[in-house]
Amino acid sequence: MxxxxxxxxxxxxxxxxxxxxxxxxxxxxxxxxxxxxxxxxxxxxxxxxxxxxxxxxxxxxxxxxxxxxxxxxxxxxxxxxxNMILSEVTGAVDSVLGNPPPEVVSDPIEHLKWLIEAHIRLTEEMQPWFSFAFMEAKNFPAKERGRAVDSEALTESLFAEVTARAIADGRFRPGVTPLLPTMIKPLLQDWYVKRAKYRRRKVSVDDYIAAVQEMVLTTCLPVDQLSHPAAG
Amino acid sequence: MxxxxxxxxxxxxxxxxxxxxxxxxxxxxxxxxxxxxxxxxxxxxxxxxxxxxxxxxxxxxxxxxxxxxxxxxxxxxxxxxxNMILSEVTGAVDSVLGNPPPEVVSDPIEHLKWLIEAHIRLTEEMQPWFSFAFMEAKNFPAKERGRAVDSEALTESLFAEVTARAIADGRFRPGVTPLLPTMIKPLLQDWYVKRAKYRRRKVSVDDYIAAVQEMVLTTCLPVDQLSHPAAG
DNA sequence: ACTTGTCAAGCGAGCGTTCGTTCTATAAAT
DNA sequence: ATTTATAGAACGAACGCTCGCTTGACAAGT
Known part of the structure; x- marks a missing residue:
């Protein structure tokens, strides 16, 4: 793990x-x-x-x-x-998501799965910090709001890159929606935005990671590569 | 339409x-x-x-x-x-999502697709109202925050009901994640939360409805019922 | 036709309060 | 003795909200 x-x-x-x-x-x-x-x-x-x-x-x-x-x-x-709090959050995003382990970068599918897991685990560990940085961002002064928005854009661009690579390599089903990388973000954010709800329902981090990975991969992998219970 | x-x-x-x-x-x-x-x-x-x-x-x-x-x-x-603004939003959610057209209620799959479309179209028409009611909710006084939370819970329960019905009727793939109804909500909310982004990228309401329906149905329908380009 | 009376509608200075911030006096540590 | 840390009173600005005054449309009285 x-x-x-x-x-x-x-x-x-x-x-x-x-x-x-x-x-x-x-x-x-x-x-x-x-x-x-x-x-x-x-x-x-x-x-x-x-x-x-x-x-x-x-x-x-x-x-x-x-x-x-x-x-x-x-x-x-x-x-x-x-700003002091915000810096720690954006710094953590940059240093964690921007440095995938070497063994996953060669395979865009593995890289995608790793990005999902790393994002959810990071936001789990820093939950109050992420809630602060992104849920409150709308009410920040202009400059600070810009920093939060940039950090979000960077995260999305990481998903866009790995998705584009998977498509270029022919690993995704043809015709998969171009909105896919955009739609992953809200699924990831829900983990820290609605953390209390998941806790109440006894959904573990691992459950949630598996569910998002399943939903994303089921949407983009070719039909013949789908394995019905959550893929290993 | x-x-x-x-x-x-x-x-x-x-x-x-x-x-x-x-x-x-x-x-x-x-x-x-x-x-x-x-x-x-x-x-x-x-x-x-x-x-x-x-x-x-x-x-x-x-x-x-x-x-x-x-x-x-x-x-x-x-x-x-x-409260005046909040009442209009929760009232609209109740009256629209709570009153599906008779022709869809008999089929849980059609009902599910309708819920997705109706939610996105309603939030499109009332975008600033929804942003107000749900993005600002965290900063509301306790009583008003409760009303916003209740309205969100009601929406999710509609998705939970129709999902449960589809499973009971054997219309979903066995082993589909029980988190599905919960995960639909953030996808729907992204439409009004990040409305500016989608406008900038020239994503239309219809594009977005199709993308969410595709992602949700691909995740829950049996493999042999998947049609690769967005299902009609 | 013209004046006058009436009242809904609108205005903005000012109320008491609380905000972010500063300052000075004191306590603690070295 | 000197630096470092802390408390809490004080300050001006801005807050939600109020209230007495002005405006303008219209009907009654002449």
């Missing part, structure tokens, strides 16, 4: 500290990391329940137990806080 | 006037309708570009050309405005 490394809350906050050392005025790394984790997890919790823009810094102060002034030791504006 | 009636901006605002006659203090129906249309279209435009909660009533006043006081002749609070 695919393993992703380096995307726990701890890893991500550590990366944030490096990336934004210029605006974070707290010097001691261990103190900074400990508090940053508390602040970020409170920010994700509040944003994902009431929206980033509706979350006031007083809410965040109360939820995290850090005073108003204390918060401003970790960012210099509310928009900077937004 | 399926025709839906009664969901133009004009129809919807007329319905709003009746439904909320108690809070709308403007008496002359033609005056009220004309202004309400202006106000609602401005509200949808602003909400969909910056979020409902980020839209101030001063923004709305400026965009619609109606003064602050004038706005309050049409609603008694910002939340009431939200």
């Amino acid at each position: 695919l393993e992703l490394k380096g995307h726990t809350g701890d890893d991500l906050c550590r990366s944030m500290l490096e990336r934004h050392a210029d605006v974070i005025s707290v010097q001691k790394p261990d103190v900074a990391l400990k508090k940053l984790k508390i602040i970020i997890s409170a920010a994700l919790k509040l944003s994902n329940s009431k929206g980033f823009q509706a979350m006031s810094l007083r809410d965040l102060s109360k939820e995290s137990g850090v005073s108003m002034g204390g918060l401003y030791a970790y960012f210099d504006s509310k928009t900077t806080l937004l | 399926l025709e839906l009636k009664g969901h133009t901006g004009d129809d919807l605002c007329r319905s709003m006037l009746e439904r909320h006659a108690d809070v709308i203090s403007v008496q002359k129906p033609d005056v009220a309708l004309k202004k309400l249309k202006i106000i609602i279209s401005a509200a949808l435009k602003l909400s969909n570009s910056k979020g409902f909660q980020a839209m101030s009533l001063r923004d709305l006043s400026k965009e619609s050309g109606v003064s602050m006081g004038g706005l309050y002749a049409y609603f008694d609070s910002k939340t009431t405005l939200l």
Whole structure:
């Protein structure tokens, strides 16, 4: 089973500290990391329940137990806080989906299956972060919204490339809808957008990965290559 | 081709006037309708570009050309405005998807195809309304958020019912994923969530309906019933 | 024909509140 | 003693909402 490394809350906050050392005025790394984790997890919790823009810094102060002034030791504006989180999400997408293991890139079908699995596993590990970055994106200031949109476009382009390669290699059924790469995205996004629903229904990550892979492959593979129970 | 009636901006605002006659203090129906249309279209435009909660009533006043006081002749609070729009959306979903034409209900496959088409055509006609109701829902006050969630659940239950019926009738391939009805929803929602993208790529409503129907039916029909180019 | 009275409709300054942000005083650590 | 971290009061701007005033169409009275 695919393993992703380096995307726990701890890893991500550590990366944030490096990336934004210029605006974070707290010097001691261990103190900074400990508090940053508390602040970020409170920010994700509040944003994902009431929206980033509706979350006031007083809410965040109360939820995290850090005073108003204390918060401003970790960012210099509310928009900077937004950007700090956003950077980690887009960075994770780039580094994970952009670096497929060598053994899958030669076969577009395997590459496609890997992209589906990697995307779902990454969003599972970073669920509140993805909800934040893409569900809230519409309400972001213009520049930050643009970054979220670009990140989404990049993901879709990866699916478009691998699909085009599969078609060029004659691996797909002729006449399969050109909308296929576009339609994969909403299926993947549903995993983190509606995470609570799937949890309630006891659908596991593996169940969901298998279901999406089945639906996509059944749509695009030639009929004679379909195996009825979920393909191995 | 399926025709839906009664969901133009004009129809919807007329319905709003009746439904909320108690809070709308403007008496002359033609005056009220004309202004309400202006106000609602401005509200949808602003909400969909910056979020409902980020839209101030001063923004709305400026965009619609109606003064602050004038706005309050049409609603008694910002939340009431939200509810007025929300009611029209959930009402349209109930009345359209809940009333399939008699000729499709006997055949679950035809019913399923009809549900897909009707959903996409309805959201096409009411695109800004659906974006408002479901993309903004997360930021709504608790009660209003509940109404949006309920409406989504109702839609999914319609797909679950027709799917269950198809399986009971032996019309689906054995072993098709039980997640199918759940996965249809995100495909349908993408049409109004990412409407701008599809417009840019010159994907028509009919193209999209055909693509979703193809993907869903290819996934669930027995292999020997698949026709390779989009089924008629 | 012209004035006057009436009232629905519309306006925008201003209310109290809360927002993001800053600042100063203090506590803790080295 | 000096740096580092923290708390929370204070500030101006902007928020949802209210309210007293103006406008304009129309009917009654002359």
